[in-house]
Amino acid sequence: MTELGYEAARAELRDVVSKLESGGQPLEDSLALWERGEVLADICQRWLDGASTRLDEAIAAHDAAAPARH
Numbered sequence: 001m002t003e004l005g006y007e008a009a010r011a012e013l014r015d016v017v018s019k020l021e022s023g024g025q026p027l028e029d030s031l032a033l034w035e036r037g038e039v040l041a042d043i044c045q046r047w048l049d050g051a052s053t054r055l056d057e058a059i060a061a062h063d064a065a066a067p068a069r070h
Contacts, residue, residue, distance in 0.1 A: 003043060004040075004043055005047075006043075006044060006047035006048075009040045009043040009044050009047070010040075010044055012036075012040055013037055013040040013041060013044065016033050016036055016037040016040065017037065019033055020033050020034065020037070
């Protein structure tokens with residue numbers, strides 16, 4: 001299975017959290033939702049970490065290409 005994009009993972013995570021907060025599920029279903037939420041949170045974090053790395057690299061490249069100011 002292809003990993004979800006950030007927006008899709010975030011939207012599904014929001015749904016999982018909403019279901020958990022509403023309660024009413026059997027324990028086994030709640031545990032499955034919690035586990036899915038953990039997976040989705042990890043996916044979102046990887047996307048955010050990747051975006052942060054790309055921004056850092058872009059800033060560093062820009063700074064390296066900019067003429068030195070005295």
